[in-house]
Amino acid sequence: MTSSEIRHREPLDIATARVPRGQVYIIPERCKGCDFCIVFCPVDILVFSTDINAKGYHFPIVAHGKEDACTHCGFCDLLCPELAIYTEDLNALEQEAEGDTD
């Protein structure tokens, strides 16, 4: 089995599992453009902005067409040395919001 096959194997509970959806937050002024979050995002949704922050660094943004692809795995968050990126669990937020209106 190649490593890409291993990476793309189908989980047994794929029909019933609900994949979390993440909202990505960026703090542009903290980013130093180290590239960690972009390279190590398991679903590869981040790219560098064309904009720069006050220190001249390009910071990550969500790639065009991948707005719905963040799984809220939290890896970019914990990996960022600058505490410049995090995500929130959208499913949980939506559920909370539903609960509020009841």
Add this chain to the structure above:
Amino acid sequence: MTQTVLTGEKKTDTHPVDALLRADRLPHILCPGCGIGTAMHCIVHAMAESGIDRDKHVCVSGIGCSGRVAGYIDVDSYHTTHGRAIPFAVGIAVQNPELAVTVVSGDGDLTAIGGNHLIHAARRNIDLNVICINNFNYGMTGGQAGPTTPLNAQSSTTPYGCWDRPFNLPHLAHAVGAPFVARWTVLHVRQLKDAILRAMQKPGFCFIEVISPCPTNYGKFNNIGSGLEEMESYRRRCVVDHDANLADIEIDLGQEDSPIVVGNFIDVDREPFRPILAGPVREEKPHAAWAGLRKTQFVEDKNGPE
């Protein structure tokens, strides 16, 4: 249920763990691609998850880039003199056994000038969590070689390559009696955070080596172009082996085909140091389940009723 339509990233100016940081001092002084910020991030998450009151956490650093960490974490923290983080921490831990005292410092600070304190605090099994950020050189002062600089590595003081054998830190810590010994890299953020959490809950001397990139100095002298490049080498080379024979896990950073062995190697029971006149040692805390860290949780922690 209505599904929110996502439109991409949102920009903001605060992070959920800011409540445990002196966020007004961010961005910190560390270089782009330096791993110390990631180690600090893992420590802060572990503190938040530990179930130990913020008032009962103490963070002690020596001098060096790694030593800056105590200055950013907003618990009672001490930025001490070079090499003396452990003696300060021993005083705190022995005087007040209720505190969870975490020492965060560099390989130079803890194993060169501070090496004697390290071995004796471990031998006496003082209740400390010692997190040694190993970037294989003295980062802050310009990339001099130290006790962890790999054989043959270049540094500002070894232009013909380092001819001294480096410390194998987990092996050293185990040999002098530390009941918890782990090694992770800053790419292993979850495992690192969990190891720190375990150390915070376990009484006694817990030692964690954290392998971390220093692109500005170690990288520059050894042809490693960026922090990212070093992180990618951890991904290629690290082997998790909790049962490794510690004598065999010396790191040969320059040798691409030699593995970097990581894991939680030692976790045994040993009676912690307890001076006759002091109160009982800190009890082992139950493991707070991963609660999914959320902004509100931290803000409540910080501003909650006294």
